[in-house]
Amino acid sequence: MEQEEVGLALGLSLGSSGHHELKEQPSPSSRSWARLEPSLSLSLPTKDSRLSAPVRIAAVKRELPMEEDDEATADRALYSVASSALVAADDDEGCNSRKKLRLTKEQSALLEDRFKEHSTLNPKQKAALAKQLNLRPRQVEVWFQNRRARTKLKQTEVDCELLKRCCETLTEENRRLHRELQQLRALNHPHPATFFMPAATLSICPSCERLAGAPATTTTGADRPKAGGGPGRAAHLFSPFTHSTAC
């Protein structure tokens, strides 16, 4: 991005004359900046300076020893400087705050469209999209980062809700199994007068590994979790006399 574009994008026309150490300013990428900074001995105009932001950025560009193919790093550095200039602009007005970009509906829509296609961008795509949107590549990059974060958060919420429902289902299944267990125990230790099935007939079905010994009327495949052989396994009750291979 040309320095003039940066200045125009920021809508800045600052008056300034002083200088400000670059490393004191926050940047979009502190690591990139930290790697740049040691090689720099330049100082930047501050809020007190009388240079316009584009001029200041141009000054930085002259002093930054960058390769032409290092546009991403350059962009971050320039953005950092531009941000600094913006802060300086506010300071000029006695308001030490950064301005916040609000994307237009058109910009948001296009970003969303691109995100639907690819949730990440390569440098060329980023630059092209930035140009198309009249934004800085760094802004596009940040938007995609935040968008991915929002997507992940949304998915986490969905997963959480699913787990919650699953937990409720399992809890209910657990209650039901406890009731059945009590019934089975009653069968296993019946009063002599009401005895009708010997304890020995309660067994595990060899084919499905489910407990046998009572009618298989309470548990169906529909009301059990499909996977994993959960609580439903032991609850599948059947009579060894009526059990078939359908089990």
Added chain:
DNA sequence: TCATCACCGGAATTTACATCA
């Protein structure tokens, strides 16, 4: 093989702004 560097993305956090009671 190891060290260093550059780059990128994720996570956490900060901050500006909009909305609403």
Added chain:
DNA sequence: TGTGATGTAAATTCCGGTGAT
């Protein structure tokens, strides 16, 4: 109409992973 609480999203910072040299 002014104000504080709150939510949202842009921006920042830090950190770890990875590939190139």
